[in-house]
Amino acid sequence: MPTNLRPLDHLRAAFVLVHVAAISLLSMPAPVGMRRSDLDDPQVATALADWHRALGLRSSEAEFADQVWEVGGSILHIRKRLLAPFERYYALTGTRQGWRMFGQVARTPARFELWADEGDGFRPLYIAGSGEADWQASLLRGERFRTFINQFSWKTHRGAFERMVEWLACKRQQELPTTVAYRARMVKLKLPPAAKLRETGKIPEIGPFWETTLQSHELVCDGSRGGPAEAEQEEP
Amino acid sequence: MGTLWTRWATRLATREAATSLALWRIVVGLVVLYMVGMGLLSDDMRVLWLDANDGGVRSLAPRQWLLGLLGGPTPTTWAILVASATLGALGLLLGLMSRLSALVALQALIALFAIHPATGGGHDKLITNALYLLCLAPAGHTLSLDCRLRTGSWRDDSPVGAWIRYLAVGQLALMYTATGWQKLGSEWFPWGDYEAVYRSLLLPSWARFNLVGVAWFYPLTQVGTAVTWIWESTFFLVPLTLYARATRTRPGRWRAIANRLDLRSLYAAIGLSMHLILFVLLELGPFSLISASFYICLYSPAEWQRILGHWLPRPNQGSNRNTVPEPKSAT
Numbered sequence: 257m258p259t260n261l262r263p264l265d266h267l268r269a270a271f272v273l274v275h276v277a278a279i280s281l282l283s284m285p286a287p288v289g290m291r292r293s294d295l296d297d298p299q300v301a302t303a304l305a306d307w308h309r310a311l312g313l314r315s316s317e318a319e320f321a322d323q324v325w326e327v328g329g330s331i332l333h334i335r336k337r338l339l340a341p342f343e344r345y346y347a348l349t350g351t352r353q354g355w356r357m358f359g360q361v362a363r364t365p366a367r368f369e370l371w372a373d374e375g376d377g378f379r380p381l382y383i384a385g386s387g388e389a390d391w392q393a394s395l396l397r398g399e400r401f402r403t404f405i406n407q408f409s410w411k412t413h414r415g416a417f418e419r420m421v422e423w424l425a426c427k428r429q430q431e432l433p434t435t436v437a438y439r440a441r442m443v444k445l446k447l448p449p450a451a452k453l454r455e456t457g458k459i460p461e462i463g464p465f466w467e468t469t470l471q472s473h474e475l476v477c478d479g480s481r482g483g484p485a486e487a488e489q490e491e492p
Numbered sequence: 493m494g495t496l497w498t499r500w501a502t503r504l505a506t507r508e509a510a511t512s513l514a515l516w517r518i519v520v521g522l523v524v525l526y527m528v529g530m531g532l533l534s535d536d537m538r539v540l541w542l543d544a545n546d547g548g549v550r551s552l553a554p555r556q557w558l559l560g561l562l563g564g565p566t567p568t569t570w571a572i573l574v575a576s577a578t579l580g581a582l583g584l585l586l587g588l589m590s591r592l593s594a595l596v597a598l599q600a601l602i603a604l605f606a607i608h609p610a611t612g613g614g615h616d617k618l619i620t621n622a623l624y625l626l627c628l629a630p631a632g633h634t635l636s637l638d639c640r641l642r643t644g645s646w647r648d649d650s651p652v653g654a655w656i657r658y659l660a661v662g663q664l665a666l667m668y669t670a671t672g673w674q675k676l677g678s679e680w681f682p683w684g685d686y687e688a689v690y691r692s693l694l695l696p697s698w699a700r701f702n703l704v705g706v707a708w709f710y711p712l713t714q715v716g717t718a719v720t721w722i723w724e725s726t727f728f729l730v731p732l733t734l735y736a737r738a739t740r741t742r743p744g745r746w747r748a749i750a751n752r753l754d755l756r757s758l759y760a761a762i763g764l765s766m767h768l769i770l771f772v773l774l775e776l777g778p779f780s781l782i783s784a785s786f787y788i789c790l791y792s793p794a795e796w797q798r799i800l801g802h803w804l805p806r807p808n809q810g811s812n813r814n815t816v817p818e819p820k821s822a823t
Contacts (some may be wrong), residue, residue, distance in 0.1 A: 261498065261501050261502060261505065265501050265502075265504070265505045266501055268501070268504055268505070268653075268655060269497070269500050269501035269504050269505075272504055272655060272659065273500070275659070276659075276662060279621075279663070279666060280666060283666050283667070283669075283670040284670065285670065285673050285674045302678075303676070303677050303678050306678030306683055306684060307676070307678065309683065310678070310681070310683045347556075347602075349598075349620075349624045350598050350601070350602045350617075350620025350621065350623060350624050351620070351621055351624055352617055352620070353617060353621075353666070353667075353670070354614065354617055355614060355666075355667050355670040355671040355674065356671070356674050357613075357614050357671050357674075358671075358675065358688065358692055359671075359674045359675050359676060359677060360676065360677035360679075361677055361679050361680075361687075361688045361691040361692050361695070362691070362695065363679075363691065365694075365695050365696055365697065366696075367696040368696075384696045384697070385696045385699065385702060387702070394533070394534050394535075395534055395535050395536055395539070397534070397775065398530070398531070398534030398535070398536030398537075399530070399534075399536070399613075399775050399776065399777035400531065400534075400536040400537060400540055400611040400612070400777070401534070401536040401540065401611070402697050402698065402775060403610070403611050403612065403613055403697075403777075404536075404540060404549075404608075404610055404611045405697065406697040406698075407610055409697060413610070416550055416610070419544070419549065419550045419551075420549050420550070423539075423544075423549045423550075445696070447691050447694050450690060450706075450707040450710035451707075451710075453704055453707035454707045454708060457704055458704070459694065459704065
């Protein structure tokens, strides 16, 4: 190891210190993107209740939820101010961090389904995870498309969902112009305990949400109905 | 404070052969090629990254500077960026103008990922972080076309700065630790019956196959849940262990333990096993591959030269003159 440090060595040390500080700050846990209403979501409420119980708190569950919201908000506020000087650095160098991965695993996930009526009633075209209804499976099971669809499981970005459904319908219409109508939906599932799943071999459905029906003559397939262009932003 | 700064700067001024960096460079190049290849094969990279007017799924209005310069998310822009990312990755794989190749791939991917961030994931960030470090690293110094053209040999063991390898280790530790600390759902803990892995394998968004049979392996998934959380949340111990091993002449009980027990390899074994299982059972894109690539940097060039032995080309005779001899168990 060198014993006499040159100016370049000090410069390198300073750069590394700043870089490590920048990426560490950004990596720290923060409830980015959360809304107050998210705490009322059954899955989140259950998780909070579990923590409330585990911590043995004297406050009520509602008070605990409020405290969590306040603390989260404070963290985000401080974080935003600390990160501001580094925003340009992250954008230009691709050193953005964001490691919220499977932080909360849904007990009630949702599955995308697309059905088509070719004149003899609706039949499934694509059902996520199905071996039979696998139209455009190589596309819809592509990792980025799965990620795109996954956001709908949390009941966010309905406009994007509607647009995706119409786009898929147009794609099918090109293949089979005689198709009369399309129906798409997200179907909420309830993951059962392992013992129950061993017994039944099936994951029960709770029910659909965002059910959308499109008549083929209503389809606009020229791209002009792409929805309001959302300027996509990275998480701060 | 002065002593602390001197130790910090001195440690970062360490030099070693570039073997680890070169191996990492090659694998990162392969991972980027894999990602682009899979995206083109499924076509999701095209339809999700083009505007609705050009056949894409939805309207897009990204604000990234390079996209703006190229005229927005048009088919031409998309083609230029995908081609640039591919060429950059090839350059990394072959070790041709490695830093420039990394820079080209980096900027192309930053722009592509910015078109529709809702279609990205942790792997996108890990890939761009890796490419940034490779821009700074002399990763083409050995096991590269650059080396061959410069020295007449494929291998040059003359020393380069080790600090990029340290940053790669730090990035890996940061990712795992941060993700572990953010696993706060009750399913990761005893009061949630350690159900997290069991549930993850049944999520329709990510499961590759119908995995209802996982119910028969529930106890195993519970062990997996507990191990995953502990392993991730304590991964920050790995760089601390490596530091302790590199400063073995100094006193301390932790230092003594770290030099007797190779904690790094234990963590690596768990991590690689976990990533293999994830890769087989879940569709998470190139996440497992790019994460695993960082593990290369956990081992020093001398260790890789011992592990790979005859698989590596013979070093250039001249390069050995300047090689800094490494202590026996240097990391």
